Amino acid sequence: MLMKVIVISVLLHVVAGFVAGLVTIATHVMKDEASFEEPPAVEEEQPPPDVKVEIKPQAAPSVQPLNNLKMRQVGNISVASVNVDLPGMSDNFTVSAGIGNIAGGGLMRGARGSIGMGMSDVSVFGLKTRAERILFVIDANRRMVTDAKGGLNSYQVIKDEITDMVGNLSAGTLFNVILHDHRRTLMFKPQLVPAGLDIHQELVTWVSKVNSNAANPGLEGVAGARNPQLQTMKDNPLHELLPWSGHSGNVAAFLTQFALEQTADAVFFITGKHRGFGNFWAKPSEKARKEFEEYRATKAYQEQLAKHDLEVVEMRKRIESELAKINADRAKKGMPPRVLAHRDGVHGNARELGLNWKTRHPGGGPREEVLDPVEVRRYFKDLVQVLYEDRAKSPPSLNVVLFLAGDEVFKPEWEKELDQYVRFFNGKDRVIRGADEIKSARSSKDTTNN
Structure with missing residues (x-):
């Protein structure tokens, strides 16, 4: 009877030990294997084409003044409308008069x-x-x-x-x-x-x-x-x-x-x-010309004009005499001869020198x-x-x-x-x-x- 109890006890311990071993394996070994499960499949992307980039050595970064900035070519930049008013290519022009002159343009x-x-x-x-x-x-x-x-x-x-x-x-x-x-x-x-x-x-x-x-x-x-x-x-x-x-x-x-x-x-x-x-x-208007022609045809006009024409010769001599006196006096003072405002105008010269006519001209033409x-x-x-x-x-x-x-x-x-x-x-x-x-x-x- 005692032996039977001992055998049963041994079997129970063996079974208990076997169960404990299984639990230990499930807890440690199986858990570690779960961490190595295969992740979800990921679709492979094609890498971008090879790009050759030339990398040049650069100086240590420093703050540059604005006047040293360099311009680079860029594209697709929108700017406000600017009015540039330059001559057309058909115009002759000079870039600078100091450089050259082309047909007198500018x-x-x-x-x-x-x-x-x-x-x-x-x-x-x-x-x-x-x-x-x-x-x-x-x-x-x-x-x-x-x-x-x-x-x-x-x-x-x-x-x-x-x-x-x-x-x-x-x-x-x-x-x-x-x-x-x-x-x-x-x-x-x-x-x-x-x-x-x-x-x-x-x-x-x-x-x-x-x-x-x-x-x-x-x-x-x-x-x-x-x-x-x-x-x-x-x-x-x-x-x-x-x-x-x-x-x-x-x-x-x-x-x-x-x-x-x-x-x-x-x-x-x-x-x-x-x-x-x-x-x-x-x-002059047509009316003014007609009126003057009528006036010039009168006897009074013709007689006055004749007297005046005779006096013109005398007036020229008076002008020359007066001017000679003036210039002689100026020469003594070291002054140049006097210049009259009119070249050969006997009427203008007489007026400038203060010489009066005995008979005035009756009129040279229709009034403008x-x-x-x-x-x-x-x-x-x-x-x-x-x-x-x-x-x-x-x-x-x-x-x-x-x-x-x-x-x-x-x-x-x-x-x-x-x-x-x-x-x-x-x-x-x-x-x-x-x-x-x-x-x-x-x-x-x-x-x-x-």
Whole structure:
């Protein structure tokens, strides 16, 4: 019985040990195997194609100033619309006057002031501007060298003012000088030319020959002086009036158009007469011509004209005698001969010397009609449109230095007309009287450019 109990006990311990072993295996061995279960399948992706990248050694990073930044080419960048106004490829132009001149054109004519190549500060008798293409138009008429204005000495001041200004221009600036005697003109060069030392000296020599002596004032007998032909708006009815009359308004309008046709940025007129768009005369009306023909056919007209014509010979002798006395007295004082404002005009010379006629001229023709300044202004508005605005160019500024005698009459309404003229062309004006004032008005010698 005892043996049976022992056997059963042994069997129970064996079974218990076997069960305990299974539990131990399940707890340790089977658990570790579970950690090596195959994970879910993952779809294999194709690697990207090989890319060759060149890696260059780089310096240690440092903060660079903005002016050392380098530009790299990039694409697909959107920017705001920018208006770039440059001349078309059909236009002749220069990149810089200092580099070369092609047909007298200018790169900056279509975009003046945007880059500033060849720009110069300009000051002429106190009138200042800044420009790349500059034109000086100087009155050389004998009225500019009369005693009342200081004679030849005052005109020398004008020549010095212009030549000094040209000498102080930047090398890339284009310029030209035009002398005129009424509508008769003499150009320094056929077109605008680059400033520089050599051309400056050439200008000094060229201008020194004009109004250098009292015997040959103005452009009288000067080789190369001519009456130019205006090239623009020939079909406009007012166009034919510019060269038709010798009145100061017609001459000023003629020279204005001639200057505008030179395509400068800034124009400086130095003249002895200017009333802006005023004093512009048109041809007599048919009625005025008919009335004059009737008057000229009368006996009274014919008799007065005959007496006057006889007196003309006597008046010429009186003028010569009076002028000889004046010049003899001037010679004793070391002064040059007196220059009269009119060349051969017996009537103008007699009036200037204070000599009176016994019998006045009965009248030389039908009275002309003064054109409304509004009509003249409208003509130049159209002219600027044709020459500049239609070609996407900026019109030039027109400036006027009016040189008068100390006591010369210049009515307030005339001054107003001149002011309106320069405002129309975005310019300035200045009235200078007599020798002392023109000397003190000089400003170009103090104007410098790099």
